[in-house]
Amino acid sequence: MAAFLYRLGRLAFRRRWYFVLVWVAVLGGVGFASTTASELPDDTGSMPGIEAQHALGLMRQRFPGDAETATARVVFVVPAGEQVTDAGNRAIIDRLVGEVSRGRQVAGVVSPFQARAVNEDGSTAYATVMYTSGDLTDETKDHLREAVDQARAAGLTVDVGGPVLADEPEVGGLSELVGVALAALVLLITFGSLVAAGLPLVTAVLGVGVSMLTIFAVGGVFGLSATSSTLASMLGLAVGIDYALFVVSRYREERAKGHPPQEAAGLAAGTAGSAVVFAGLTVVVALAGLAPTPTAGSPSPPNCRSCSDDEDGPMTIRILLADDQALLRTTFRMLIEANLDLEVVGEAADGEEAVALTRAHHPDIVLMDIRMPGVNGLAATAAICADPSLSTTRVLILTTFETDEYVAQALRAGAGGFLGKDVSADALLDGIRTVAAGDALLSPTATRALITRFLTTLEPDAPPAERLTALTTREREVMALAADGRSNSEIAHHLVVSPLTVRTHIQRAMTKLRARDRTQLVVIAYQTGLVRPQPSR
Numbered sequence: 001m002a003a004f005l006y007r008l009g010r011l012a013f014r015r016r017w018y019f020v021l022v023w024v025a026v027l028g029g030v031g032f033a034s035t036t037a038s039e040l041p042d043d044t045g046s047m048p049g050i051e052a053q054h055a056l057g058l059m060r061q062r063f064p065g066d067a068e069t070a071t072a073r074v075v076f077v078v079p080a081g082e083q084v085t086d087a088g089n090r091a092i093i094d095r096l097v098g099e100v101s102r103g104r105q106v107a108g109v110v111s112p113f114q115a116r117a118v119n120e121d122g123s124t125a126y127a128t129v130m131y132t133s134g135d136l137t138d139e140t141k142d143h144l145r146e147a148v149d150q151a152r153a154a155g156l157t158v159d160v161g162g163p164v165l166a167d168e169p170e171v172g173g174l175s176e177l178v179g180v181a182l183a184a185l186v187l188l189i190t191f192g193s194l195v196a197a198g199l200p201l202v203t204a205v206l207g208v209g210v211s212m213l214t215i216f217a218v219g220g221v222f223g224l225s226a227t228s229s230t231l232a233s234m235l236g237l238a239v240g241i242d243y244a245l246f247v248v249s250r251y252r253e254e255r256a257k258g259h260p261p262q263e264a265a266g267l268a269a270g271t272a273g274s275a276v277v278f279a280g281l282t283v284v285v286a287l288a289g290l291a292p293t294p295t296a297g298s299p300s301p302p303n304c305r306s307c308s309d310d311e312d313g314p315m316t317i318r319i320l321l322a323d324d325q326a327l328l329r330t331t332f333r334m335l336i337e338a339n340l341d342l343e344v345v346g347e348a349a350d351g352e353e354a355v356a357l358t359r360a361h362h363p364d365i366v367l368m369d370i371r372m373p374g375v376n377g378l379a380a381t382a383a384i385c386a387d388p389s390l391s392t393t394r395v396l397i398l399t400t401f402e403t404d405e406y407v408a409q410a411l412r413a414g415a416g417g418f419l420g421k422d423v424s425a426d427a428l429l430d431g432i433r434t435v436a437a438g439d440a441l442l443s444p445t446a447t448r449a450l451i452t453r454f455l456t457t458l459e460p461d462a463p464p465a466e467r468l469t470a471l472t473t474r475e476r477e478v479m480a481l482a483a484d485g486r487s488n489s490e491i492a493h494h495l496v497v498s499p500l501t502v503r504t505h506i507q508r509a510m511t512k513l514r515a516r517d518r519t520q521l522v523v524i525a526y527q528t529g530l531v532r533p534q535p536s537r
Contacts, residue, residue, distance in 0.1 A: 005273040005274060008269060009270060010262050013261060030213040030214050033213075069107070069131050069132060070134045070136055072128075072165070075159045075160075076127075076156050077124050077158075084118055093111070093113075095151075096150070096151045097111045099147040105131050108130050112126055112127050180205075184198070187245070196248055203240065204237055216229065239280070243279065247272045250271055316342070317365060318345045319344050320348065322367065322372070323349070323367075323369040324372040335429070345363050350373050351374060352375040354372075355375070366393060366396070369399050384414075394435045395414065396418075397410045427487070430489050467513060467528055480531050481494060482506060488502045506518065
C-alpha cells in the first residue's frame with residue numbers, strides 16, 4: 001500500500017492539473033446526476049433488530065395509523081409547600097386540560113387526576129395529550145403553547161415533553177460556515193501560509209461535495225434517507241480536514257529535509273497517506289458496525305403473529321378491556337401496550353359486549369369492571385368462566401368497589417383475581433401477568449373481605465396442626481405472605497428470592513394442602529391460624 005501510494009503521490013504531483021480536471025469532472029458528473037435523481041425519502045427512524053423498532057412494528061400491525069400519531073406529556077410542578085390537588089392548582093390544571101382538549105387535531109386528553117399521574121408528595125403531575133395525526137399543523141402547536149403559557153402565568157411551572165413542541169434539529173448553513181472559518185483561522189496561524197492552511201480545507205470541501213452529491217444521486221436506489229446527507233457533511237468535514245492536514249504536514253517535513261517537491265509529495269502520500277487510508281477504513285468499519293442486524297435473541301419481526309406461536313420466543317399476553325368509561329379504557333390501553341409482552345385485542349363498554357368479544361378473540365385475560373350498564377361485570381365473568389370454549393381465558397376484576405359481596409360473587413363466578421383501581425401501574429401489570437400465569441391474585445382489601453365472608457363458614461378437613469405439618473418453614477412463610485394479599489413479585493422482593501421460587505413454594509403448598517387455587521390457600525392460612533385477621537382501621 002505504501003509503495004502504491006508513493007507512486008500515486010509522485011504521479012499526482014507531476015500531472016497535478018490533470019488530476020484537478022478529473023476531480024472537477026467527477027464533481028460536475030455527480031452534480032448533474034443528483035439533479036435528475038428523485039428526492040431522498042424522509043427519515044423513518046427505522047432500526048431493525050432493536051426492541052423499540054419491534055414495538056413500533058407491533059403497534060403499526062395492531063393499530064394501523066395509530067402508531068404515527070403524536071403524543072405530548074404536559075408536566076405540572078407547583079410552588080414549594082403546595083400540592084397539585086389544592087383547589088387553586090387543580091383548577092389551573094383542569095382549565096388547561098379542557099382548553100387543550102378543544103384543539104382540532106386532539107383525540108383526547110388524560111387528566112393527571114383521572115390517570116392518578118401524581119407523585120407521592122403531590123408536587124408534580126402530568127397530563128397526556130393524544131393527537132389524531134403525527135403531522136400537526138402550526139395552529140395545533142400554537143394552541144398547546146397558548147394553553148401552557150396561561151398555566152405558567154397562573155403560577156405553575158409547566159413543561160411539555162415529546163416531539164410535539166420539540167424543535168427540529170437543523171444541520172448546515174451558518175453553523176458549518178462558522179466552523180470552517182474558525183478552522184481556516186487556526187490553520188493559518190499554525191502554518192503561517194495561506195496555501196498550506198487552505199489546501200486541507202479545499203480538499204475536505206471537495207470530498208464532502210462529491211460524497212453528498214453522490215448520496216443525492218444514488219440514495220433513492222439504495223434506500224438512503226435525507227439524514228444520510230447530514231451525517232456525510234458532519235463526518236466528512238471533520239475527517240477531511242484532519243486527514244488532509246496529516247498529509248500536508250508530512251509534505252512540509254519532507255521539504256524541510258531537502259527533498260524536491262515531487263519526491264516530498266510521494267513520501268507524504270506513501271507514509272502519512274497509508275495512515276490516512278487505515279484510519280479511513282476504521283471509520284468505515286465503525287459506521288458499518290452501527291447497522292443493527294437481528295440476532296438469535298432479538299425480538300421477532302413485526303409481521304409475525306403475536307409471537308406466542310413461537311415456542312422459543314417471548315409469550316404475548318392478549319388482553320380484553322371491559323369498562324364503561326372510554327377514557328379509562330384508553331388509559332389502560334396506553335399503559336398495557338407500552339409493554340412488549342402485553343397486547344390489547346379489544347375493548348368492551350358493557351358485560352354483554354365483553355362476553356361476545358371474548359368468544360370472538362379468545363384473549364388470555366379479560367380486565368373486567370363490575371359496574372357496567374346492562375349486563376354487569378359479575379354476570380359477564382360467570383358467563384365467560386362457564387363457557388367450556390373459554391377455559392384458557394382468565395378474568396381479572398379491576399374495580400373501585402371492593403366490598404365483601406362483590407369479592408365473594410366474583411370469586412364464586414370464577415374470577416382469577418380481584419384488584420382495586422387504586423393500585424399502582426406496576427401492580428396492575430404484575431397482576432395481569434400473575435393471573436395469566438395461572439395464579440390467583442387478590443388485593444389486601446379483597447383478601448380481608450374474603451376472610452370476613454368465609455372464615456366462619458368453612459370448616460377445615462383436618463385439625464390445624466395436622467394440616468400444616470407437611471409444610472416446610474419456607475412454605476409456611478410464603479403462604480402467610482400470600483394470605484396478606486402480596487403478589488409473587490412482592491413476596492420475592494421481601495424474601496430476596498426469585499418469583500419462580502415463590503411460585504414453586506405456592507404450588508407445593510397447594511398440593512400438600514389439597515387447595516384448588518391460591519384463594520383457597522389463603523382461606524386455609526386464616527382457618528389454621530397461620531395468620532390472623534387484622535382489626536379494621
